[in-house]
Amino acid sequence: MNKHSCAVSRRQRRGAVRLLLAMILLGVFPLDVLLPSFPALAAHFGRSPSDIALSISLFAVGIAFAQLLIGPLSDVIGRKGLLLAGMSVSLLGALGCVLSNDYTLFLVFRVMQAMGCGCFVLSQALVQDLFEGQERDRLRILMVTATGIFISLSPLAGTFLQATLGWRGSFWVFIALAAVVLIKTWRLLDNSRPVQNGPHLGFIQSYRRVLSNFPFVGYWLISAFAFACHFSFIVTSPLIFMEQLQMAPYDFALILLIYGAAYVFGGLLASVLNRIINAQQQIFTGLSLILLSGLVMLYLATNHELSAAAVLVPMLICTVGTTIARPPATSRAMSVFAENAGASASAGSTIIFICGGLVSALISLGPANLQATLGYGFVVLSGVSLLLNSVIGRRVSNLRSNPVMPGGDH
Known part of the structure; x- marks a missing residue:
C-alpha cells in the first residue's frame, strides 16, 4: 500500500514538473514570440509599430492586475479552479485576437488573454505546495533555466512562425498549448485547498x-x-x-x-x-x-x-x-x-x-x-x-x- 502510494506520488511529481514547464513556455509565447510579427501586425491593422507596441504594454498591465487578485484568492479556494479558469480565459482571448480585424477589438482580446495568463503566477505556489526541501530548490533551478532557454529561443521561433503561418501563428500555437495544459491541469491536480495554519x-x-x-x-x-x-x-x-x-x-x-x-x-x-x-x-x-x-x-x-x-x-x-x-x-x-x-x-x-x-x-x-x-x-x-x-x-x-x-x- 505504501509502495503504491509512493509510486503514485512519484508519477504526480513528474506530471507536476511537466505542467510547470508548460506553464513557463505559455508565459513566453504571448510576448517574446510575437515580437518578430510587429511589422505584419502593423500592416494588418493599418497602424504604426508603436501602436502595436501598446498591445505589449496593455498585456503587461493585464497580467500585473490579474496576478495581484489570483495569488491571495488561491490561498482561500485552491489552485486548480483558478488555473483552469485562467487558462480558459487566456485561450479565448488568444482566439479572439486571431479572429480580430479591428485594432481596438484586438487590444480588448489581448487584455483578456493577459488576464487569463495571470494564473501562471501560481507556478511558484504549486512548487511550494507539491515539493519539499532540496527537491523544491532543484525544481526552481530547472524553472529559471527553462525560462532563460525559452526566452532565448523565442526570436527564432517567432521568425519561423511568422514566415510559415503569419502573425496569427504564435496565437494558434498558444491556443494549442493552452488546450493541452488545461487538460493536463484538470487531470493532474486535485481540488484540495492549500493547508492553512493561520487565519x-x-x-x-x-x-x-x-x-x-x-x-x-x-x-x-x-x-x-x-x-x-x-x-x-x-x-x-x-x-x-x-x-x-x-x-x-x-x-x-x-x-x-x-x-x-x-x-x-x-x-x-x-x-x-x-x-x-x-x-x-x-x-x-x-x-x-x-x-x-x-x-x-x-x-x-x-x-x-x-x-x-x-x-x-x-x-x-x-x-x-x-x-x-x-x-x-x-x-x-x-x-x-x-x-x-x-x-x-x-x-x-x-x-x-x-x-x-x-x-x-x-x-x-x-x-x-x-x-x-x-x-x-x-x-x-x-x-x-x-x-x-x-x-x-x-x-x-x-x-x-x-x-x-x-x-x-x-
Missing part, C-alpha cells in the same frame, strides 16, 4: 503581512535585481546587435541561442552548488558572478570597440550568475510565509515585474553607449543585492538566537 486573510491584509517582512521583501528584491540584469539585456539586445552592429534577424537569433546555452550551464552548476553549499552562499556566488560580468562589460566598453563578443562574453557570465542566485533567493522568500504561498508568489512576481520593467526602461533610454550602461547597471544591482543578502543573513541569525513570532515586522 484566512483578505487581499489587503495578506499583502500587508508579507510585504512588512524584511527577509521576504529582501529575498524577492535579490531575485528581482538578478532578473532585471537578464531582462535588460533582452530588451536592449535588438538595439545593440541589430541597430548598432547591423546584424540580420537570423544572426541575432543565433546569438540568443548561444545566450540560452549559458542558462543550461548555469542550471547544471546551480544544481551542483545546491548540494554542497547553503542558500546564502549560493546567492553570494551568483551575485558575485553578476558583479564580475558588469566589471568585464565596463572594461571591454572602455578599452575595445563594440563587437558581438564584447557584449556576449560578459552576458554569459551574468547569465550563469543569474541562474545560480535566483532559485535559492526565491525559495527562501517563499518559505517565509509557506501557508500563504499564493499571496507570496503574487507579491514576489509583482516586485520582479516592476524592477525588471523599470531597470530595463532606464537602461534602454540611457546614453548611446548601451554596453557601458549595462555594465554600470549590473555593478549597481549586484552590489545592492550583495548588501541585502548580507543584511538578511545577519538578521536571520539574530532571529534564530532570539526567536519571535513568524510574520511580524522584523
